[in-house]
Amino acid sequence: MRLTSFTDFGLRMLMRMAGDPSRAFTSAELAGNLGLSRNHLAKIIQHLARAGLIETRRGGGGGAMLARPAAEIRLGQIIRLLEEGRPLVECFGSGGGTCSIDARCRLKTRLRSAEAAFLDDLDRSTLADIALTPLEKTPGTLVVPQ
Amino acid sequence: MRLTSFTDFGLRMLMRMAGDPSRAFTSAELAGNLGLSRNHLAKIIQHLARAGLIETRRGGGGGAMLARPAAEIRLGQIIRLLEEGRPLVECFGSGGGTCSIDARCRLKTRLRSAEAAFLDDLDRSTLADIALTPLEKTPGTLVVPQ
DNA sequence: CTTGAATGGGTATTTATAATACCTATTAAC
DNA sequence: GTTAATAGGTATTATAAATACCCATTCAAG
Numbered sequence: 001m002r003l004t005s006f007t008d009f010g011l012r013m014l015m016r017m018a019g020d021p022s023r024a025f026t027s028a029e030l031a032g033n034l035g036l037s038r039n040h041l042a043k044i045i046q047h048l049a050r051a052g053l054i055e056t057r058r059g060g061g062g063g064a065m066l067a068r069p070a071a072e073i074r075l076g077q078i079i080r081l082l083e084e085g086r087p088l089v090e091c092f093g094s095g096g097g098t099c100s101i102d103a104r105c106r107l108k109t110r111l112r113s114a115e116a117a118f119l120d121d122l123d124r125s126t127l128a129d130i131a132l133t134p135l136e137k138t139p140g141t142l143v144v145p146q
Numbered sequence: 147m148r149l150t151s152f153t154d155f156g157l158r159m160l161m162r163m164a165g166d167p168s169r170a171f172t173s174a175e176l177a178g179n180l181g182l183s184r185n186h187l188a189k190i191i192q193h194l195a196r197a198g199l200i201e202t203r204r205g206g207g208g209g210a211m212l213a214r215p216a217a218e219i220r221l222g223q224i225i226r227l228l229e230e231g232r233p234l235v236e237c238f239g240s241g242g243g244t245c246s247i248d249a250r251c252r253l254k255t256r257l258r259s260a261e262a263a264f265l266d267d268l269d270r271s272t273l274a275d276i277a278l279t280p281l282e283k284t285p286g287t288l289v290v291p292q
Numbered sequence: 293c294t295t296g297a298a299t300g301g302g303t304a305t306t307t308a309t310a311a312t313a314c315c316t317a318t319t320a321a322c
Numbered sequence: 323g324t325t326a327a328t329a330g331g332t333a334t335t336a337t338a339a340a341t342a343c344c345c346a347t348t349c350a351a352g
Binding site (some may be wrong): 001002003005006011012015032050075079083086087088089090091093104105106107111113114115117119120121125129130132 | 155
């Protein structure tokens, strides 16, 4: 049971963006933060942008930012998007009609239920719950600039 | 979010064995049923045997059979065994101490909770619930031999 | 006690897919 | 126009899963 690093990086990127939701992040900055190549991260950004989760702007001063408040983005939704096209077992995929057991298989139902339990559990938290701030800026606390 | 075919085959093999719990299955027979090589299936059998879920006997008339009644084997337990060593995300693995966020990461807790929800849901069913019988042998029903 | 059926277990190879890198087009700001 | 930035396709590399093969070990039956 494994999530791809594509998903892992996507989540961490969103955590960072949620920590500073008012500004745009360039893909180069985020890639630097996460320690991977800009090109690779761009793929993740594009995927999330097409799904409407983030908005991107080209040109000078451009970058990516959350399309909605972090508190309105549920973790299960993020993972559903990022793990799209990677079915739990082969027979759940698009070409999965080749199983010899098929109709007599009582396992499928159980696996679908468990998968739903996984995602439902994640849906109990939002991106705001896991936002990552670069500096502690708790109200009432004095922050010494670096 | 994906299970390996190793796990998938392991589950289907156990389903078949649970359908006829009194007899031993040779790895060749099971491999034929499932449509994969005997050698590959043998790896799965060995893994489950080491974990004590099934028992194997060498020599003529040998083979593998369930070590316990199917009704006492929970699906979550099977998947935990078969997916051993394949962490949900990289940082859950043995060498996963390299994350730069680490202490500030509030995602880990959520993922662990969701993973537990997945396995707990599976633990609500046992192998007996998904046993696969080659012929319908419902009590009271006349079965015509092939 | 010999033979054949069966697993045990290591190693090597193939294949699939994830991850990365690179290049060019497009867009917007100044 | 020039520069900064994303968009998106394609090619390459790396990793891991899946498969195949080999030989040792064990056990049962005749």
